Amino acid sequence: MSARTPAAAEEAALLARRADFPILARTTYLISHSLGAMPRGVFDSMQEYARSWAERGIRAWSEGWWAMSGSTGDVLCDILDAERGSIVMHQNVSVCQSVVASCFDYRPPRNRIVYTSLNFPTVMYVWEARVREGAEIREVPSPDGMTVPTELLLDAIDERTLLVPISHVLYKSAFLQDAAAIVEKAHRVGAHVLLDCYQSAGTVPFSLRELGVDFACGGSVKWLCGGPGAGWLYVRPDLSEKFEPRVTGWMAHEAPFDFVPGPIRYAKSTYRYLHGSPGVPAMFAALPGYRTIRELGTAAIRRKSVRQTELLREEALARGLRVTSPPDPARRGGTITLDPAPLLGGAAAKGQDGRLGAAIVQALAAREILVDFRPGAGIRVSPHFYSTDDELLACLDAIGDIVRRREHERFATGVSY
Numbered sequence: 475m476s477a478r479t480p481a482a483a484e485e486a487a488l489l490a491r492r493a494d495f496p497i498l499a500r501t502t503y504l505i506s507h508s509l510g511a512m513p514r515g516v517f518d519s520m521q522e523y524a525r526s527w528a529e530r531g532i533r534a535w536s537e538g539w540w541a542m543s544g545s546t547g548d549v550l551c552d553i554l555d556a557e558r559g560s561i562v563m564h565q566n567v568s569v570c571q572s573v574v575a576s577c578f579d580y581r582p583p584r585n586r587i588v589y590t591s592l593n594f595p596t597v598m599y600v601w602e603a604r605v606r607e608g609a610e611i612r613e614v615p616s617p618d619g620m621t622v623p624t625e626l627l628l629d630a631i632d633e634r635t636l637l638v639p640i641s642h643v644l645y646k647s648a649f650l651q652d653a654a655a656i657v658e659k660a661h662r663v664g665a666h667v668l669l670d671c672y673q674s675a676g677t678v679p680f681s682l683r684e685l686g687v688d689f690a691c692g693g694s695v696k697w698l699c700g701g702p703g704a705g706w707l708y709v710r711p712d713l714s715e716k717f718e719p720r721v722t723g724w725m726a727h728e729a730p731f732d733f734v735p736g737p738i739r740y741a742k743s744t745y746r747y748l749h750g751s752p753g754v755p756a757m758f759a760a761l762p763g764y765r766t767i768r769e770l771g772t773a774a775i776r777r778k779s780v781r782q783t784e785l786l787r788e789e790a791l792a793r794g795l796r797v798t799s800p801p802d803p804a805r806r807g808g809t810i811t812l813d814p815a816p817l818l819g820g821a822a823a824k825g826q827d828g829r830l831g832a833a834i835v836q837a838l839a840a841r842e843i844l845v846d847f848r849p850g851a852g853i854r855v856s857p858h859f860y861s862t863d864d865e866l867l868a869c870l871d872a873i874g875d876i877v878r879r880r881e882h883e884r885f886a887t888g889v890s891y
């Protein structure tokens with residue numbers, strides 16, 4: 475791409491941020507679907523956290539710490555096009571899902587929870603646990619283990635459906651679900667949607683405002699480059715006061731510092747979805763990544779991501795690998811999944827059962843190339859805004875080289891995470 479085209483200039487501006495991510499100086503980092511690279515700004519941000527605690531002591535709470543559940547959420551509101559004040563911070567997606575689950579009761583006839591068999595397992599665990607309270611799970615199977623046709627999911631949503639907790643982008647295959655169609659159908663039959671945006675936020679642009687989704691959540695360790703411990707929960711503003719979560723605590727109280735005994739009086743804002751004291755250090759760690767994504771813009775990040783995932787796909791096919799993620803970039807998030815089995819010929823079609831793929835991932839790590847492997851999907855490779863084309867090609871070449879030299883045979887064949 476000529477450096478003079480606007481597209482090339484846009485990508486150059488993204489790549490100019492490479493220097494802000496220390497690990498990129500020595501590592502080919504193609505694993506942002508799992509843990510985004512740490513921005514250098516985290517050193518300063520954590521220093522600021524330590525300074526505020528060390529020098530301001532107890533006053534740090536009123537000088538910002540208490541408000542961080544909302545102020546950190548507001549940066550995400552900018553990224554995800556949500557009304558400011560509609561996102562609060564929690565520890566992780568599992569907690570966010572549990573808070574939402576505690577808003578409902580599960581008496582028939584509207585007691586069905588509908589999701590697909592490719593949901594991230596933690597989400598299933600949370601909702602399966604509601605079966606004890608009367609919920610009925612309706613799991614829509616995937617015909618190919620990688621995607622779920624939208625019509626199948628839509629057909630499963632009916633007047634008995636209470637809630638549809640689904641992933642925006644599937645963690646295994648990067649299949650991008652049609653959230654707008656799912657919200658439309660759910661609302662038509664009186665059901666709510668909880669959209670897990672962990673694999674989309676930060677790499678796929680979308681507007682929570684436009685989607686009209688009831689609840690959304692995500693975490694920060696992946697494309698947002700925010701590190702662990704900073705989960706976020708969005709509640710559509712007009713719904714905010716409708717529910718009274720049973721997973722609750724004093725931060726959800728209308729006046730927490732009045733220390734009123736007895737039953738809770740819920741806050742008249744998204745704060746009613748909080749529980750106890752906030753995880754302050756995690757939010758300090760998350761902010762530099764959020765601010766970088768906000769500044770660069772997910773539209774520009776996505777344009778580069780689509781070009782690079784297409785490049786990866788074509789180059790992988792040209793090198794004899796099987797690509798298992800969806801071929802249409804419009805239906806795909808930021809990851810390409812690869813089955814290396816064809817490199818060994820038909821006899822060793824082990825790529826997706828864990829042995830070959832997991833061993834190749836370890837051999838790549840020994841060469842300072844970081845990707846991962848998921849059983850049933852293959853090797854997950856993800857360019858982010860800081861990735862160069864050369865890195866993508868180097869990863870593919872290394873896979874071919876490792877298999878040719880049988881280098882993978884030196885590595886344990888367990889599945890590595």
Ligand SMILES: Cc1ncc(COP(=O)(O)O)c(C=O)c1O
Pocket residue numbers: 565566567568569594596641643644645670671672673692693705
């Ligand atoms: C789609 C999706 N949801 C949820 C999670 C994790 O949930 P939690 O934040 O509870 O660890 C992941 C990955 O770790 C994921 O890919």
